[in-house]
Amino acid sequence: MLRLSALYRFPLKSGKGESLLQARLDKLGLVGDRRWMLVDQASGRFLTQRADPKMSQLSALWNASGGLTLNARGFEALDVAVPEVDTDLRGVTIWRDTLRVPDAGDVAADWLSRFIEKPVRLVHVPLERARTTEAGYGRDDDKVAFADGYPLLLIGQASLDDISHKVGRPLDMLRFRPNLVIEGSEAFAEDGWKRIRIGDVEFRLVKSCSRCILTTIDPYTGIRDEQREPLATLMTYRKQDDGIMFGQNLVNDGSGVLEVGMPVTILE
Incomplete structure (x- = not known):
């Protein structure tokens, strides 16, 4: 069976x-799967382990409020709330797709930039802005x-x-x-x-x-x-x-x- x-x-x-x-x-x-993404701060292009293997050591878990809890060795845990659907939109690129999605804010960006060791932003995709x-x-x-x-x-x-x-x-x-x-x-x-x-x-x-x-x-x-x-x-x-x-x-x-x-x- x-x-x-x-x-x-x-x-x-x-x-x-x-x-x-x-x-x-x-x-x-x-629910909660791949709703968040890291992008290069300057270009908006998505980041993955292909170029940044350190991301495999980044714990970013969905929490009960629908947000994200970030954790990594040597870093204090950070809870990130789901941003508003139409607030602080950022242009991003993932493969051939370009779209505008909500940015999670400066606190999350600073935490992740220190971990990745380069300027990045954290973005979220709601259903209303999802790709086909x-x-x-x-x-x-x-x-x-x-x-x-x-x-x-x-x-x-x-x-x-x-x-x-x-x-x-x-x-x-x-x-x-x-x-x-x-x-x-x-x-x-x-x-x-x-x-x-x-x-x-x-x-x-x-x-x-x-x-x-x-x-x-x-x-x-x-x-x-x-x-x-x-x-x-x-x-x-x-x-x-x-x-x-x-x-x-x-x-x-x-x-x-x-x-x-x-x-x-x-x-x-």
């Missing part, structure tokens, strides 16, 4: 993830917050086990930053799924996920693997014309609650 074996949320794009037993879904995926997903995949009204392209990412546990076996050591799922992990399928079975149901919520699997250098960064230490693993091994058997594929991007149709252990039904 297929079941949901793990849930992960990443409140800050490229920050530390948190393991959940239960999570709510809204129009942008898991990549044209040609999904539906015209599919929305995404600050995730790379789609609101959710799914990986089969057997797929991780397969690449771990080929690399020759256990790999942590957090290297691949999924939201949903499915147990009970064969390796890469998710490549052939089109629609699934978990609990009362249906999901569309719209596009395979192309992987990058971020997978080579240890999520606990921030150290990049000298042999470029697991990306080097994935390249030997998961490379396609548009990238090295591992995991499936998906969109939830409707809201609801997910709990670890729920059965998963393949609809198509």
Whole structure:
């Protein structure tokens, strides 16, 4: 039987993830997931671990008020409130998208600039200012917050086990930053799924996920693997014309609650 074996949320794009037993879904995926982002103060361009591996050591967790709690070694914890939807808007760029979103203020910016060691700003995306997903995949009204392209990412546990076996050591799922992990399928079975149901919520699997250098960064230490693993091994058997594929991007149709252990039904 297929079941949901793990849930992960990443409140800050490229920050530390948190393991959940239960999570709510809204129009942008898991509530609180990738609703916050760091940008260069001067250019407004987004920052990630690809260029700033130190971000892997930044704890930025969603809190009960809907805001963000920042924490890092050597820094005092800071609670950041959700900014007003139409106040202190800042122009930002994420991949090919440009948008204006609320800035979280100078206190948060100063804290994060000291941690990153360069001038940055913290921004938040409300539903009203969310991006649309990549044209040609999904539906015209599919929305995404600050995730790379789609609101959710799914990986089969057997797929991780397969690449771990080929690399020759256990790999942590957090290297691949999924939201949903499915147990009970064969390796890469998710490549052939089109629609699934978990609990009362249906999901569309719209596009395979192309992987990058971020997978080579240890999520606990921030150290990049000298042999470029697991990306080097994935390249030997998961490379396609548009990238090295591992995991499936998906969109939830409707809201609801997910709990670890729920059965998963393949609809198509």
